Amino acid sequence: MTKTIPKVHIFGIPFSKMGMKDTVQYLTDRINAREQTHVITANPIMIMSALEKPNYKEMMLKSDLIVPDGAGVVWAAQKGGDPVAERVTGIELLHELLKVGESHHWKVYLLGTTQEIIEAAAQSLQMQYPQVRIVGYRNGFFGADEDDEVVASIAELKPDLLFVARGAETQEPWIVKHREALGVPLIMGVGGSFDVISGKLKRAPEWIQKLRIEWLFRLLQEPKRLPRMLVLPKFMLKVMRNKENVTKHIENS
Template structure:
C-alpha cells in the first residue's frame, strides 16, 4: 500500500473499496483490531471546530474518503485518492462477507423502532448472517463501558455504529478496544437507510457529488442550512489550501541541484 495522503492536516488512506474489505477480513483472521474512520466535507469542516472529533478520527487505524467532494479536493490539491469508499457501501460489503464467512456482528445505534426495522430487513437480505447482538444508540456517557462490555461478551467480531458524529467517533476512540470487536466501523445514518426510514440518493446524484443535496431535500429544516454552511466552508478551505504558497526549498534540496 502506498503512503497516506495528507489533506487539510488529516491523514487519509488511499485505498479502494476492495482493498479496504480485504484489510477488514485480514484483521478478523489475524485477531487484530481495525478501527475505521470515514470523512466527508462536513466532517472535515467540523474537525477544525471540534478537537475531540479531530483526535478521535486521527486515532483510527484507517481513515477513508466517504464523500465525493473529498476525492475531488484531494485531486485538486495533488494528494490523489483512488476512489470514494462510502461508509454505507463498505457496511453492506462487510455484511455480505460476514454472512459468507460466519463472522458474528453487532449493531449499535438508531432509535429502537428503527433498529428493529433494520434488523428485519438485514435478516431478509443476509439470511445466513450471525447477529451477535444489537442495542439502540440512545444512552448516557456513563453507560458506555457497560455497553462495550456487553458487546465483548456477545463475541461479535464486527461492530457497526449507527450513530451521528462526533458520538460514534468518541465512543470508538474511548471504548473500541474494550468491545473486543476486530472491525469497528461507524456507519452514521446507514441504519435509517437500511430500515427504509430515509432514502439514499440515486447513483447519478452520488457520482455528481450531490448526495448531500438529496438528503437535504428530504429533511430541509434539519439539514438544509447545515449542509449549505459546511459545504461553503469546505470550498473556502480547499481554495485557501490551493492558494497557499509552496514551502521554500530546503538547503539540501538546493545543494542537490
Template sequence: MNKHVEILDISFINTSFSDMEEKIANHINKGEKSFVVTANPEIVMHAKEDADYKGYVQSADYVVPDGNGILLAANMLKQPLKERITGYDLTISLLQKANAKGWNVYLLGGREEVNKRAADRMKADYPLMNLVGRHDGYFDWNDSVLKEEIASLNPDLILVALGFPRQEKWIAENIASFSKGVFIGVGGSIDVIAGEVKRAPQFWQRLKLEWFYRLLKQPSRWKRMMALPKFVIEVMKTK
C-alpha cells in the first residue's frame, strides 16, 4: 500500500488515525517541529485555484484526509486511503495526550469570546495540560510581536484556528521562527470545543452525511458545499 496518495497535486499521508497520533507525539517528545494540514475537498479545490496556497499546503509535513470526499477520490483513483482523520477528532485526541503528558499548548484563532470559552473548556476538561497562552484571530498579520510572544512560551502544540486559507498561510509563513512545536490548522474545531457549534450526531457520521447535517444547521454554507461536486469532476478528469 502506498505511503502517500496524490489527489490533484496534494499528497495525502496514507496512515491510520492511531499511527498519525503516534507520529505527532514522537515529534513533540523529540522537541521537533511539524506542520499538519487536515484537508477536505474544499481545501484541495482552493489549492488548485491558488498557487500560493497550494505551496503552503505542499510545504506541510503531513496532509491528512479530513472529509469523506477525499476517501471517495482515493477510491476512484484506485489508491484507497486507510481511514478518515478529521481535524476535530485529531484535535481532541491531541488534547487528551497533552493532558496525559503535560504538554504546553497554545490556542490561536476565533473571536475573542469563542477563543476564551474554548480555552476555559480545554482547561476544565484537560486540567493536566499546560495551556501556556491564547489569542483571538484578529491581529496585525505583519506585526511580529504575536509570533515572538508565542515562541517565547515554548509550546509543544500550537492549535491554529484561523480557518482556511489563513491558518495554513500563517503556519507556513511563521513556522521557521520557532525552534519546536507541532502546528495544526484546526479550523472550526474551536467553535465545537467552545460550544458554539454542535458536531453532527453519530447517526449522521455513520451515514457519511456529516456535511449534510452541517448544511441543514448552517444553510449559508451551501456555496462552500459546491466545492464537492467540482472536486469529484476534477478527480474524474485525472483518471
C-alpha cells in the first residue's frame, strides 16, 4: 500500500503536512497492512541537530514519516510559505492511535525512561484503553551490549506498536538500527511522553500550548533542559534570516 504524503521540507527535513486525523488514518492502514513505519515526532532541536550533524540528518531521512511535533516547526513552515495542517504531537498521536487500537485489539510495547515511570505509564494506559493489550514494557537503561537481548524479547511478543522513550541523541538512531530485527509495524519515539502519562510531569494547559510556549512550561518543571532549550533562539534566528530557503528542498540546507 502506497500513499503519497503531502510534505514540506524544512531545511531539508521532510515533514508531513497531514493533520492529526489523516495521520492516524494513514498509520492505522499501514499497521493493519503490516507495513512497517518508523515515525519521528520532530521539533526544532532535532532539525538543528540534523543541520549540525550529517549522520543525524541521514538517520532522520531513513524514517518513514516525520510529523511536526514542535510548535516551532509549525511556525517555520508558515514563515517559509508552505504551512502544515497543524501540530501533531507525539503524546497526542500516541493516545489517538490507542483509541483506534481498542477496536483492533492491538498489542503494544513500551520501552524507555526509568522502571518506575514506565510501570506507571503502562498501568495508566492499560486503564485508559482496556481493549488494547500492553504486552510488555522495559526501562531504557541498557547498554549496546544488551541491545540484541532487548530487541529479541520485544520481537518475540510481536507487538503492533512500539513506543520508545530514550535519550534525545539515542532514541531515533536506536530505532533505525534495530527496526528490521524488531519487525514491529509501527515504531515511534515519544520523548518525554511517559513522564506525563505516568503523572510525573504535567502537560502544559491548552492556553499555554496555543501561545506556543509549552517549552517554557516544561523548562520550569525540568530546569536541566536549559542547555537543550538554548537551541530554540538559534533556530528562530535561522528561520528569520533564511525565510526564502526554509521550505525549499535543498539537501545541503
